[in-house]
Amino acid sequence: MSSRFTNILIPVIAVFLGVLAGTIIMLVSGYNPIAGYSALWNGAFGDIYYIGEVVRQFTPYILAGLAVAFAFRTGLFNIGVEGQLIVGWLAAVWVGVSFEELPKIIHLPLAVLAAAAAGALWGFIPGFLKAKFRVHEVIVTIMLNYVALHVTNSIIRNVITDGKERTPNVAESASLRSPFFESITDYSRLHWGILIALACAIIMWFLLEKTTRGFELRAVGYNQHASHYAGMNVNTNIILSMVISGAFAGLAGAMEALGTFGFASIKGGFTGVGFDGIAVALLGGNTAIGVVLAALLFGGLKIGALNMPLESGVPNELVDIIIALIIFFVASSYIIRWFIERISKKGVK
Amino acid sequence: MKKRKFGLAMSLVLAAGTILGACGGGGNEEEQGGTAGEGGNKEDAFTVAMVTDVGGVDDKSFNQSAWEGLKAYGEEKGLSKGKDGFDYMQSQSDADYATNLNTLTRQDFDLIFGIGYLMEPAIGEIAGQQTDQNFAIVDAVVEQDNVASIMFKEQEAAFLAGVTAGLATETNKIGFLGGMAIPVIERFEAGFRAGVESVNPDADVQIQYAEAFDKAEAGKAIASKMYSSGVDVIFHAAGGTGNGLFTEARDLKKKDPERKVWAIGVDSDQTAEGVVTIDGTDHNVIITSALKRVDNAVKDLSLQAADGNFPGGEVTTYGLTEDGVGLAPINEELENKAEIEAKVEEYKEKIKNGEITVPGSYAELKTFSAQ
Known part of the structure; x- marks a missing residue:
């Protein structure tokens, strides 16, 4: 069996096993799995409004997934996507509320770029520390998540507003909201950001697969010492990878800031999008197209799950368990790979 | 052999999932029964x-x-x-x-x-x-x-909690644990401080915010610091974060049953969270709760x-007049329970008939203190 086919098969089997396990759990706990899954489906695709919401949720998931996947390809584990997303969110809103009279053609790109820059800066710190002092990026990024959360809360409360818990809405000229999408999806919050997210997926694919720089980044991911021996600058590539990863994460924040919400509010905890991005990247096999597909699945599950308790009585917690099981099976892909190999060997005999 | 191991692992995952699933579902099933069928x-x-x-x-x-x-x-x-x-x-x-x-x-x-x-x-x-x-x-x-x-009018419930705390404290040090600095919690804080001030002007109120409503461990850490600095009564307006306060108070009580550690709950009557069993007798570390109905x-x-x-x-x-806020019954273990109850009733009347306007913000608290 070709390795490419196996790579596609593993996530599919993982999702299937997750759903199967979910079915059994629902049966044992006394819920009707058919009603449960049809409620999940209806809640995600049963109505044009829900399709709009799924795409809305899909947008930041793509970017968060790309951020994690990009760093992964260079051998770095960026757990700081959450923090980079939060600073990107704040930067976009800050630009969005600070200027009033700018034309949209300048204001909107400026806000989006500010988010990318803020995320990139937040990614630069762990990249730099890793390159210069070999500080492990996992530790630095986890800590920077908390720094981001509390610093942005403080800025929202004390700098942008006067002790309020949320900023005013961003100016119309910086908003990604689209009355057109709203009218065709019955007031869902679907916004133009989806185009940015898809464009970023193409950029990532092109950058990694078609350019010299991308080759270097991947080479560093495979083997730092060999890359160094081959004359590549490992440190530069580590920093660059974290910066680009952070920029993607910052853009994910811009999607929430300028599209979904239109404001930034003081957060008591993380949004979770950045952490879900890790699962999305894992399920998507760290490739651009894989991330897009995995993000769609996660977006659908997330939105559809909200409908399950109301329509079928299945509690939200169970949906969380099913999602967790899917991730579990993806993470234990070795078991599935081992099975596939065993079965295909048997076939040969 | 290996295959069997995989089967075992799979069934373990399923079993764990099922148990967790059952936990989540329990409450719902109960609710679904009950009144069904009565609706005409x-x-x-x-x-x-x-x-x-x-x-x-x-x-x-x-x-x-x-x-x-x-x-x-x-x-x-x-x-x-x-x-x-x-x-x-x-x-x-x-x-x-x-x-x-x-x-x-x-x-x-x-x-x-x-x-x-x-x-x-x-x-x-x-x-x-x-x-x-x-x-x-x-x-x-x-x-x-x-x-x-x-x-x-959260400030009115918090005011009564402040009266209670002001009378219950022996060290004259009282703590306030807030969830996040938002207007709702500001009303709690202002009312609480005003209440303490009214009955015990010498008491010192330490204020700290956990910046989260769902971090019990942060609540526990803050409570621990406050209690060890001599505070003996802490009031929380911090949702789930406040559960950490109760844990800390219970732990301290367990270690030293003689020590006076008190907590005051919020929103609903949280008495059940404060039960500590020492040598077969039940104690409770929660004095009362500021009710928000x-x-x-x-x-x-x-x-x-x-x-x-x-x-x-x-x-x-x-507010108090509409039965929208109030104070839960006072803990029996308090030595001066009767005195506290009398004072609480007295202030309740004063608030209801408009003699006292409880401050609902820092600015109002300042003018309240000036009087």
Whole structure:
């Protein structure tokens, strides 16, 4: 069996096993799995409004997934996507509320770029520390998540507003909201950001697969010492990878800031999008197209799950368990790979 | 052999999942029974639903209280849980508020509650789009004709808690543990400090915010620091974070049963959280709780709306007079319980007849102190 086919098969089997396990759990706990899954489906695709919401949720998931996947390809584990997303969110809103009279053609790109820059800066710190002092990026990024959360809360409360818990809405000229999408999806919050997210997926694919720089980044991911021996600058590539990863994460924040919400509010905890991005990247096999597909699945599950308790009585917690099981099976892909190999060997005999 | 191991692993995963799933589902099944079948003419019934904030419907606090109110409404009207009676939807993140509110609108509920100030922007937006749908929001004001806003005078309940704390303390050091610095909690803090000041001007109130409503470990750390600096009474207005305060108080009591460690709960009567069993006898570290009767308000507003008197575009404020806030019974173990109860009654009367206006912000607290 070709390795490419196996790579596609593993996530599919993982999702299937997750759903199967979910079915059994629902049966044992006394819920009707058919009603449960049809409620999940209806809640995600049963109505044009829900399709709009799924795409809305899909947008930041793509970017968060790309951020994690990009760093992964260079051998770095960026757990700081959450923090980079939060600073990107704040930067976009800050630009969005600070200027009033700018034309949209300048204001909107400026806000989006500010988010990318803020995320990139937040990614630069762990990249730099890793390159210069070999500080492990996992530790630095986890800590920077908390720094981001509390610093942005403080800025929202004390700098942008006067002790309020949320900023005013961003100016119309910086908003990604689209009355057109709203009218065709019955007031869902679907916004133009989806185009940015898809464009970023193409950029990532092109950058990694078609350019010299991308080759270097991947080479560093495979083997730092060999890359160094081959004359590549490992440190530069580590920093660059974290910066680009952070920029993607910052853009994910811009999607929430300028599209979904239109404001930034003081957060008591993380949004979770950045952490879900890790699962999305894992399920998507760290490739651009894989991330897009995995993000769609996660977006659908997330939105559809909200409908399950109301329509079928299945509690939200169970949906969380099913999602967790899917991730579990993806993470234990070795078991599935081992099975596939065993079965295909048997076939040969 | 290896195959069998995989089978074992798979069944373990399934078993664990099933157990967890059963845990989550338990409460619901119970609720689904009960009043079913009593509802006469379902089509004419006035159906009500609510969207919780990220705390979830079993947060032992705010959201849970609102759901109790909805259940009480359903019981009174003979409705059952579900689409043609009353129901709730939980939000996992801030992004879910709008989706959930829209889903309930689509299910044709007659009245939809948004629980908590976090829901304000979402309700404001959707109420503008779905102008035929009636909404209600707790703890925030949305100025639209199809939205009823419910506010509470939390400061009045907190004031009574402050009176209690001021009289119960022996070290003259009192703690306040806040969730996040938002207007609702500011009302709690201002009222509490004013209450302490009224009965015990010498007491020193230490204020600390945990910056989260769902971090029990942060609450425990703050409580630990306060107790070790000599504080003997801590009042929390921090939702789930406050559970850490109770854990810390219980632990200290267990270590040294003689020591006076007290906590004061919030929103609903949290007495059950304070029970410590030492050598076979039950003690309780919770003096009382500052009640915020979200349940009464939710039920009250639902009944009004069902009678055709939906207060759209209005702000209804629930205070001591309206039974919207109050104080839970005082702990029996307190030596000066009678004195405290008398004082609390005295101040209750003063607040009700307008003799005292409890400050609801830092600015008002300053002028209150000046008097």
